Amino acid sequence: SQQGEEDPQALSIQEGENATMNCSYKTSINNLQWYRQNSGRGLVHLILIRSNEREKHSGRLRVTLDTSKKSSSLLITASRAADTASYFCATVRSNFGNEKLTFGTGTRLTIIP
Amino acid sequence: GAVVSQHPSWVICKSGTSVKIECRSLDFQATTMFWYRQFPKQSLMLMATSNEGSKATYEQGVEKDKFLINHASLTLSTLTVTSAHPEDSSFYICSARDWGRGRGTGELFFGEGSRLTVL
Numbered sequence: 425s426q427q428g429e430e431d432p433q434a435l436s437i438q439e440g441e442n443a444t445m446n447c448s449y450k451t452s453i454n455n456l457q458w459y460r461q462n463s464g465r466g467l468v469h470l471i472l473i474r475s476n477e478r479e480k481h482s483g484r485l486r487v488t489l490d491t492s493k494k495s496s497s498l499l500i501t502a503s504r505a506a507d508t509a510s511y512f513c514a515t516v517r518s519n520f521g522n523e524k525l526t527f528g529t530g531t532r533l534t535i536i537p
Numbered sequence: 538g539a540v541v542s543q544h545p546s547w548v549i550c551k552s553g554t555s556v557k558i559e560c561r562s563l564d565f566q567a568t569t570m571f572w573y574r575q576f577p578k579q580s581l582m583l584m585a586t587s588n589e590g591s592k593a594t595y596e597q598g599v600e601k602d603k604f605l606i607n608h609a610s611l612t613l614s615t616l617t618v619t620s621a622h623p624e625d626s627s628f629y630i631c632s633a634r635d636w637g638r639g640r641g642t643g644e645l646f647f648g649e650g651s652r653l654t655v656l
Contacts, residue, residue, distance in 0.1 A: 529580045
């Protein structure tokens with residue numbers, strides 16, 4: 425079953441603007457990850473944030489995590505046309521190495537040149 | 538970075554035939570691989586966890602006799618869709634964790650996916 429739901433389902437913005445995507449989940453987690461998927465391709469890991477962290481940065485990416493609200497957000501600053509893709513959050517419930525990822529519903533981001 | 542390869546990237550078959558999809562970790566050993574299924578514009582649904590040298594663990598609702606998984610070596614897992622039907626048409630993606638680099642972080646490396654179309 426789906427762990428998370430993402431909001432919005434689709435987002436179109438002008439190049440150069442910031443894009444914010446939100447993810448909500450239902451159970452306690454060990455960490456939350458964000459992935460990117462270009463159309464018809466595999467997934468690429470973007471960033472991981474642990475349950476005891478509140479914010480994390482990586483280049484133009486900023487991720488926040490609010491465990492009390494069971495939600496996370498991904499901010500992409502100064503968007504580029506190449507950022508057009510689907511973005512998924514995924515949660516891991518424990519810190520055992522083989523714990524599976526449960527993916528959210530995804531946000532389809534379109535950057536308009 | 539770690540590379541996970543899937544083959545074939547796309548396949549078209551007739552209803553009733555079986556199709557095998559391979560997932561290989563190219564530069565690391567993977568004792569565990571995961572198979573996901575994705576319908577158009579939807580999220581990834583975990584089908585099963587493939588364990589090297591033992592039986593796969595299937596998610597609820599996934600028919601193990603329909604989707605045969607074999608993980609015979611530390612670098613190869615296969616998914617066989619048996620007696621395929623049009624409703625099995627989907628995008629199948631595998632992933633593997635590199636214990637040498639991903640240990641403790643939960644990061645997975647994904648294959649490029651295999652698109653199956655059953656006529």
